[in-house]
Amino acid sequence: MQADIITIGDEILIGQIVDTNAAFLGKTLNKIGVEVRQIRSISDNKTAIVEAFTEAQNNVDLVVMTGGLGPTKDDITKHTLCEYFDDTLMFYPEVMVHIEELFKKYVKAPVNALNRSQAMLPSTCEQLFNHHGTAMGMWMQKENTVFVSLPGVPFEMKYLVREQLIPRIKETFSLSALVHKTMMTYGLGESIIAEKISDWEQALPPHIKLAYLPNLGRVRLRLSAKGTNETKLLNEIDAFFDALYPLIGNHITGFESQEPIEMQIGDALKAKNWSLATAESCTGGALAALFTKNAGASAYFKGAVVSYATDLKQSILGVSAETIAQFSLVSEPVALAMAKGALQQTGADVAVATTGNFGPTKGDTDAEIGTVCIAIITPEQELLNTFCFGKNRERNLQKTLNKALELLRQKITA
């Protein structure tokens, strides 16, 4: 069963936003066995939308579109649906009641005419009731193709997909199984891997497809399988991956995980009954923010000291003036002292500390731009490392976060 995703909005075409909705929909539809044929991002004008509808109807069973459902004039999806389905808008009192309740609770302002217009929906649509917003989802069918319209606000769209669209797709369509699994390799180029595994690749059956995803010293190998039985497909894929170990085994680091690495660290910490604190200079709180954004972080995350100004490294974290004078701000001894200070101030079992110079200028330090020291202390060991990442501030932050998480995971799961 095939689907198209259509995302509507000039903000996508002019690059004002990155289309994360499409990626979420692609991933979620795939998981239940809906194959996405294409993603199409178009302008919010009638001609473009109708043309995309027509092309999709000739090719797929399901069209999922997002965007263009707000109360203002630039939102056009609903009117275009009416035109395409030869339908008219109808007033839905229960939607109006819901909009009024939302306004009473959150906006604390009376509902105006524009909001009232959001209670108007095509008369033949089935609602996907949006409990979290004023724009309803809609499910409409024309010949053999189902058209689903969802609001573009990511939170509301995701809620409607998870709670309402997915169960309904499962009821309506007969779905096949789609399985993707991605192996991570480090240290070999794409073409060298391809050469080493060429016989293996030749032997893949037609229903299993291989993709190479190269990126800065890392190549991911994805196997995608299509069939009727998910478990059987997964077993097949695993058997093929197993056969790669004799060929490139020492470059394989595992599989792309569903869980982000900071949650893997959290799980490992909980398993050991260890708690975590961070002492951050160059990362400025971003490391703590990565952990605390996940629900359940309080089970292992104690807190952080962001000692951005030099004097706070001394006053809160207890780094001695001598250590700073002798080794400089961006140095392994300072990182270690910061980590020790974090343990002392927070009572955590594990601490990670960062100090570095992200650029664009050298600031308070003599260190080359891009120099970063990371210290990790666990109840079992201390780890000190210095890296030279480059000249770009944004990339330096991301590289430092990735590296700190990578090292922390190594040490915690060791």
Place this chain on the structure above:
Amino acid sequence: MQADIITIGDEILIGQIVDTNAAFLGKTLNKIGVEVRQIRSISDNKTAIVEAFTEAQNNVDLVVMTGGLGPTKDDITKHTLCEYFDDTLMFYPEVMVHIEELFKKYVKAPVNALNRSQAMLPSTCEQLFNHHGTAMGMWMQKENTVFVSLPGVPFEMKYLVREQLIPRIKETFSLSALVHKTMMTYGLGESIIAEKISDWEQALPPHIKLAYLPNLGRVRLRLSAKGTNETKLLNEIDAFFDALYPLIGNHITGFESQEPIEMQIGDALKAKNWSLATAESCTGGALAALFTKNAGASAYFKGAVVSYATDLKQSILGVSAETIAQFSLVSEPVALAMAKGALQQTGADVAVATTGNFGPTKGDTDAEIGTVCIAIITPEQELLNTFCFGKNRERNLQKTLNKALELLRQKITA
């Protein structure tokens, strides 16, 4: 002049990656006056690519595609270009020399047959020479439409676009001017703004288009204009934006192309010679991270205490056990005490503190999920506020950050 963007690769359709290439291309093409009609993401198979080519050729002057140019079997763009252009692949010795040099320098391995295949390009293509990788860009014309193929690796793609594609587009096509400018507003809903500015909106001329981009307590208003003279369009847009100040002036914080709000706060702090610290419970370091990600933050940002665990509110920030017992963890007195503690620990002039319950569970506190208290202390005043944001953790974080920045900016610039 109109263009289509085609991004090729199953990794986009299954949501394994978010298509940032398309957003970059959309933004960059717009800047030189190329209007993007649509973005289409398709599977790496011949039929899908040829169909997209055909549809594009009937509609646009330029097609820019990324992906499908690697050395391995899943990369198919080049063969499909040959088929579509009735062309054959030819060996380009200068490309081979370049590939060999790259391998000598970075891979330190001999070039294999797969790499050699990257020196094979359609005989009628004009190269966009990729100095940073092994996959060349290609420029080919069929009837009135130019097809450009670029590698999918973002760094290489961006380099080719900036250095080679953009100048070439400017030489080849006669371009109009496209101008976008986005005003940021905080604190009013989309429909309320629309009501307040309805007469203004009616008066916009046909070549200027308004879009509302609402997002968690913030609404961005984008004006897009199309014409021949960029300066004239910008002046026109500015005049229209100026007319919004009498209508919603106190909610306008500036323009998107300008500085983000946290940098405006930074500038205002520097102007007053005040320094800033944060004391964060529910925001977990994310507020500090917003400030410190910007270059130059050390001129006003002292540091942060992330007191995620309850005991750290007492031990580091000096919130008394009595205050917590009497008012509960999520309360204005606790937020105020946290802010005072941050001032004391860091020596900053201004502090902002957050304590709240983002959910999904109530955790250590009795407060309803979504309750957030924000305290701000400046040398001139104290501000205490309680908000009820809702049930969703991710949204609660974003709303709290937006609200804290909004209030801080108000107080600092007051």
